Amino acid sequence: MRIFTNADEMAAAVGEVLGTSDWFVVEQDRIDTFADATDDHQWIHTDPERAKTGPFGGTIAHGFLTLSLVPVFLAENFKVEGLKMAINYGLDKVRFPAPVPAGSKIRGTTTLVDVAVDGNSAQTKTLTVVEIEGGSKPALIAEQIGRYYF
Secondary structure, eight states: OEEEOSHHHHHHTTTOEEEEOOOEEEOHHHHHHHHHHHTOOOHHHHOHHHHTTSTTSSOBOOHHHHHHTHHHHHHHHEEEOSOSEEEEEEEEEEEOOSOOBTTEEEEEEEEEEEEEEETTEEEEEEEEEEEETTOSSOSEEEEEEEEEEO
């Protein structure tokens, strides 16, 4: 895990791979809970019997569920100490190249792409690539913008 204590340290680390998280199991219960929270009960996510005959041979996680796990991976990959506040400012590019089958293990690798320092604050762009254990393509590629106030 990479640890930063100020904006200048962050700026000096542009291009650095900040870390790779532990494996995270995406269980059917989590997929069902996400479906309830978002009112997205499409059978490909929530009906294991029907999904067996579907294009993926079983249920898959919602793409937005995978995206919502990015903060879990970020927290394992880097830490910023001595902050007054940090906010998620948004996303630039998000792609879902491969589905995440229920029961799969996924993990995220984060690279620091850009940092803009403004006094005691830094706006960062990180790239997180989420891989599926044994998969040939990533499940998610996302650029996230964060703002850190020291």
